[in-house]
Amino acid sequence: MFIGYINVPGDIGPTAQALEAKVPKAGFDEAKRLQGTLLKRYLESLWAGAAAGRKFAYTFVMGNPIELLSAFGIVPVFPEVTCLNISYRGGAPGLIAASEEEGYSTDACGYVKMGVGAALKGGQTPIGNIPRPDILLLNYSGCQIYIHWWEQLHYLTGAPIYTVDVPYIREYDGRVPPHDIDYVVGQLKELIPDLEKATGSPFDEEALREAIDRSREAWDLWRQCLETGTLRPTPFDAYFESIYYMSPITLLRGTAECVDFYRFLLDELHRRHEAGVGPTKDEKFRIIFEGVPNYPYFKSFWDLFKKWDARCVASTYPKVAGMVDSGSFRLDPGRPLESLAEYMIHAYCNLNMIGRVGLLERYVKDYQADGMIIHAIKSCRSFSMGHGDIREHFAKELDVPTLLIESDHVDPRYYSEAQMRNRVDAFFETLALRKRR
């Protein structure tokens, strides 16, 4: 029996099809709204789950085995996602201050500080109450700070840490030694009795296979959506809009709603393309975007690019939940744990820098980009250590115009609108001159 966490208790609410029926065909921005509805429902499922006495596992976005959790009816909580949503709504400073008063440094990751801040406030946040963790699932893939974050919460809440150690991709041709896969698969197997004990329900392998199959389908659709970025003009912004679109694949993988959402999105993107509609009036510049966005100023940050009719055609960040277009993994219900392990290992930040640079190079070529924007954030060395070097490579060795800007993803104290605008404007002035030449 598969228990989708979103539908318990109560009903599912409008699925994509239901919504589609209500929306006139002319709407070209309905997927974003649907995403908002799904996100809201996800949050409501947390509260409903708390009321129903469900178990909560905190887990990370990059490389998590969410399908395994849902096979046990465990509700996953993604503090990264809750934090970014709080920050998007302007709620970061209070939570960050709460942890800095506890002694967390200004140099520590804003996510950790917000997450700890929320725990210190008993889960009270501007987007509602975040349930306490019963399990801290440490899927250590791509980010070392994941370990430290869960350690903080462990000492703060007493919740146990269950670890799935995912080795870094450390061969420069991208190969993964077989003992890495065995190790991850083995740990997932060890996790099963732990989860059985924590929930008191036996492992239902069939439920896992079903969830994996639904995930696979969603991944396939999402990949097709992302690849519409190769169209000229692109029907969507593969960074700023994708950041909305990525939430179902992050939160709801393994559910039918997730599959529906991407089917709906793919259709909308095709409709946009046919109608010649896109995220900006025109498509003057095609850019690749690398790095985590700035959530507290998300819209004005986007405006800096919109103003120049620049559209992002491909980017890395919206794929943190899975590098779906890199061909590095494909979920397979026939080998659920093995394919999950391959998925977990190939998280974006788990790639070494040679791999990351190679991927970006491919984007520039395949998506016919005019230039690249790199947004480094102070909070995240996993993403940002190497951004300076990526710029070197593209600007100097490949002659791809590249702009490196910096701020933070959740902490508004590191964003300076005027400085950002100055850099972005100068970049597009340069790009305009270059296009003229």
Place this chain on the structure above:
Amino acid sequence: MVFSAADAGSPTELFEAAVEDSYTRFDSVERWKAATGGRAVGYFPVYFPEELAYALGFLPVRIFGASGRVRLDQATSHTQSFICSIARSAFQLASEGALDVFDVLVFSNICDVARNLSGITKRNLPAKGIAYLHYPVNNTSPRALEYLREEYVRLARHLGELSGHDLELDRLRKAIALYNEKRDLVRKLAMLKQERPWLIPYTEFYAATRAGGILPVEDYIDALEDYLRAVQDRKAKPMDKIRVVVLGNFCEQAPLGLMKMIEDAGCYIVGDEALMGLSWLGQVPLDGDDAVRSLARTYVDNPTALTVRFHPAIDKQAYIVDQIREAGAQGAIFCTPKFCEPALYDYVIYKSALDKAKIPYMHAEYEESGSSFESVRTMVETFAESILFD
């Protein structure tokens, strides 16, 4: 000997020469290679299985960072300013060719910066041998041991391809025996510093320990034995200072001037993390098991907390309180490198344990290249005064 008699008369002089050499020059490594025909591996902190390198004909050398002795122009252009200094200076050294003497550089999963630095170095120096070890994090999993063993075998294959040696278990056992001896001596030195801190000024203690990260192990053992003998007989008198442990400086090294200032400002440093990676492993049992596995097991089972190694079974809070009490320290000074996230997170874990145990502590930041310690001095003096005069 890698230093001529002229530059290494006494053990202290040998240690100091070795430390000076380990910032930017590595001349002694060059000489060792020329004399022995061997190869050298440079490893980024914190821990490295030196035995494996030794058994394969390599001299293992720790990269400590340039501590302000090079201009960081290359590093500035390739890395952003919120990156810690040791990563920046290590990159600068690599791009200037100062690390050419090393046939291979090894990185590991101690933090995100070190992880990415491996690939950045590779991208800029494609011809350079770069290896990366993934130490298991799920150390309570029964699979962790075999996994690390596989990693060691993989590393050994990589090193062996360069040196033309195969890993021979006998040679590895010999290496383990030697490094066991080295770690034991380093531990004895640390115990002496803990029991009678007035005998050894920190700067001297530091040089004696750090030299073990660059000198060939046999030379180092001889010198350290001599040194320990000589130090025991010193006739220094204790002063009225507070006993502190210094925490957080396990990777990027604090400027020596800063550490000296802590002792000058009324403290005895009776324990610190600066070079713990060199002796942290402890004794590897040579009990007939596969020596590679023994080496791996000692890592996986090590009960000592290490900020850069997560071990699900270790209670860091209980650990730190025990450590401080065992060291007979009256307080803890957290010295964390600027932008070193791992140290900053453990600071919070540790400090809340210290609050509960009513152990006084203070916190200061440093950069390896730092040269001004005035504000830290004020804090340390206040800290010492507040403990001394209560």
Place this chain on the structure above:
Amino acid sequence: MITAGIDIGQRNTKAALLENGGRIVAKVSARTGYDFEKAAAALYDECLALAGLDSDDVSYVVATGFGRYRLPFRDANVTDITANSRGAKFLFPGTACFLDVGAGSARAAKIDANGRILKFRATEKCAAGGGGFLEKIAFYTGVDIADLGRIALTSTQPVSLSTVCSVLAESEVINFVTQEVPMENILLGACNSVVGRVLLTLRQVGTDPEVTLTGGMNLNVAIPKILEEKLKLKPNASADLYYAGAIGAAVLGFRRVSRTRGSPGMGG
């Protein structure tokens, strides 16, 4: 018996003379400059002259502040954290916590009934920028530093400035100036930004009443007001507290002399 305290800070040097550990006879302050030995000596002479005293009348001189080691005629030196704790306690005996905001960094401490330090914290490097920051803001906005606090308090819509990096905050101020944002809004934003930075430090040691503010921020009327709002309690603030370091140093001098001479101290 007269004891003297001289607090050589980064921006200003303060001197105070204390009679029998109980009455402040004179106190003066001047710019430290870069020849701070000379500046301190001149200031000390000025202080003596103000009190109508001669250097022979002074039993003990205690130096504090970053230049404490460079005062040749000192009898002893103490750190400015210790000196401020005694100064705060002398001026406001109910002090349980104090916050000292200097030109650069800020320090906060929790103290016991005798003024001894129980716990202290300094601002992190990236959150430095106290009085020096406000001086620069005064320059960019063309306001006299002495009026800055008063003008700031007339604002009802302060701008939001970074409460970490003060270099970044400075850039933001320049941008607000270019956008012709009303001056008072910028100034209140700047004061808020300073308080935001130092409050974190204070909260790390605790905010048990009474909280006393020492140092130069006592000369800025806005800072104690903002602190009061954020802390929901009224901090002790007064013009004398600007001299807390020097006064505390003189108090410690008196205790030292009393102890060695066996004469009764002022308690504590």
Place this chain on the structure above:
Amino acid sequence: MGAYSVGIDAGSTYTKGVLLDAQRTIVGTAVQMTGVNIVAAANNVYRAVLQEAGVAEGDVGCLVGTGYGRYNIKFGHVQITEISCHAKGASFLFPATHTVLDMGGQDTKAIRTNERGEVVDFCMNDKCAAGTGRFIEGSARALGLSLKEVGDLSLRSNRAVQVSSTCAVFAESETLELLAWGHSLEDILYGVHSSIATRAIGLLQRVGIEPELAFTGGVSLNRGMVRCLEEQLGVKLNTSERTMFCGAIGAALFGLERMEQEVAAPPVRA
């Protein structure tokens, strides 16, 4: 429409104005402190260049604003970032320029240009290196000296003291502390300039250093800085008293180009 072009560079400290005739000759320059009223400063500078050249407002075909305050220059026709303008201006002053280093009060910029003075690549300082010019200002303030004086003093030293921090917040305390430990003023200042130069070179390397190099912005008037940069780079820098007008010159040149192309294809967007 007139044949003259005006460029106004509203920087954080100074507002500069330049008037060019149709032959690209500078016929008027003016500068004043920006102060708190940017529009007034820009207006004053505008009037001043017209007056200097005896040109009437009606003879001005294009007015281009640049600098941080460019959006306030609403009486202008176009606004262009100072990065594009500096590149253009530097290559006007030194035609063989391929790399420009601009150090001002707010930002440091490294720009690589082509032979037409168009930006090929540029980089601006990281957050933590913001206001590197301000670090020197901070040192100067601590010592009660001017920016130019500290530069000149540093020239007297041959032994730079190691200055580890380049964070402008600590400029004053770092300088004073080194003094407290007995270092000479000259050696400290040499150290300060030298460490700032290293930072700037790191930035220059991001765009690639291709001779000739032009050094512009307020800090380029500091001879100590020029010396440290030249020492560490091993090449001569082009600099002159007129480089402070670089941004304004570039802006005026863009104005002329725009006039030449008429409005059909504006070189850059407003």
